[in-house]
Amino acid sequence: MPDKLQYYKYEGSKRDSCQRGKILLKDCVLTCPYLEYENRPLVLKLRTTNRVDHFLEACSREERDEWAADITAAVDRLRAAGGGNMKSEQKPAVSQLHDIDLSKVLDSMYDVHSGIKMSSHVEQGCTYSNCFSGSSVVDWLVFMQLALNRVEAVTLATALLEEGFLRTVGQKSVEALRTAGLTEQFMDDSTALYSFSDSLTKRGSVKAETSLSAVELSGQVVKTGYLLKQGHRRKNWKVRLFVLRSEPDFLHYYDPTRDDLNPVGGFSLRGCLVSSLGDNGVPSGVKGNIQGNLFKIITQADTHYFIQAPSHQEKMEWIEAISKQT
Numbered sequence: 001m002p003d004k005l006q007y008y009k010y011e012g013s014k015r016d017s018c019q020r021g022k023i024l025l026k027d028c029v030l031t032c033p034y035l036e037y038e039n040r041p042l043v044l045k046l047r048t049t050n051r052v053d054h055f056l057e058a059c060s061r062e063e064r065d066e067w068a069a070d071i072t073a074a075v076d077r078l079r080a081a082g083g084g085n086m087k088s089e090q091k092p093a094v095s096q097l098h099d100i101d102l103s104k105v106l107d108s109m110y111d112v113h114s115g116i117k118m119s120s121h122v123e124q125g126c127t128y129s130n131c132f133s134g135s136s137v138v139d140w141l142v143f144m145q146l147a148l149n150r151v152e153a154v155t156l157a158t159a160l161l162e163e164g165f166l167r168t169v170g171q172k173s174v175e176a177l178r179t180a181g182l183t184e185q186f187m188d189d190s191t192a193l194y195s196f197s198d199s200l201t202k203r204g205s206v207k208a209e210t211s212l213s214a215v216e217l218s219g220q221v222v223k224t225g226y227l228l229k230q231g232h233r234r235k236n237w238k239v240r241l242f243v244l245r246s247e248p249d250f251l252h253y254y255d256p257t258r259d260d261l262n263p264v265g266g267f268s269l270r271g272c273l274v275s276s277l278g279d280n281g282v283p284s285g286v287k288g289n290i291q292g293n294l295f296k297i298i299t300q301a302d303t304h305y306f307i308q309a310p311s312h313q314e315k316m317e318w319i320e321a322i323s324k325q326t
Helices: 063-082 085-089 103-107 132-141 150-162 171-177 198-216 314-324
Strands: 004-011 014-024 029-031 043-047 052-059 118-123 126-133 166-169 193-196 221-230 237-246 250-256 265-269 271-274 293-299 302-307
Touching: 004 043, 043 063, 103 132, 103 150, 126 132, 132 150, 132 193, 150 166, 166 171, 171 193, 193 293, 221 314, 237 314, 271 314
Parallel strands: none
Antiparallel strands: 004 014, 029 043, 043 052, 118 126, 126 193, 166 193, 221 237, 221 302, 237 250, 250 265, 271 293, 293 302
16 A cells, blocks of 8 residues: 655656655645645645645646545545544535635635736737636635535636626637536636636726735834845845834835835745855855845745845844744
């Protein structure tokens, strides 16, 4: 009976004969899809019984879901073989689609911070803005636990489409809506495009634009201080006043030479990674005058921020404070 997931290192197309590690599957918890990393929908997360998180990225949605199904089956078999209390303590998941409030689902989808992300997509040479794919909707509904599985998520998305909360975008989804049966109007497909209804998009986008900065700046100030930040384009270092806020968790930075009260930049700390960089040698991606006490923040969108603190103690204090908010 399979009880572990082994992984190897590949050099080009050749696999290293030595095993690089293994993940024991007994009592693992699988999260699929795992959408904490923006623009990386093919990631799944495995948490071991020792609460160690492993992040795996597939090459396609089909491959991701196949791995998820196989891993889930192996974990279930191990749990059944163990018998006893653990199995009896677990309560079977119960569908809640029969009494779900579609308006609340829609509000969650349109949430500025945790909702589904809209972007531009190309279909048959035409570019469509402010839309999302059918598979990303299904991923999001499952991840947010609004549906137990992808089949339920398609049913829920179809209901949103029927009620006029969502609309078709592009030829593929329009054709599917015209020809499909009553229960198969929404496509779990990465090339079928959808968006919010026109009235909601107009009303919601105005609300989002006017309230986003207010929401970001509404959190409680946890820490402030002057740090050096490397620019993303010119790679030069400039002094910035950093302000760390909680609930919601954001890190903003201000230009101290300006009287403007608005930040010149900032980002949500949700899903961010922060780490200290050694002072021996210059890390990859860092240029210019390096004085030491470096640390790095990687956002959900995979943007890298390189920052220098005045002292080692201040660097560690900032790392600790930011880690508590991620």
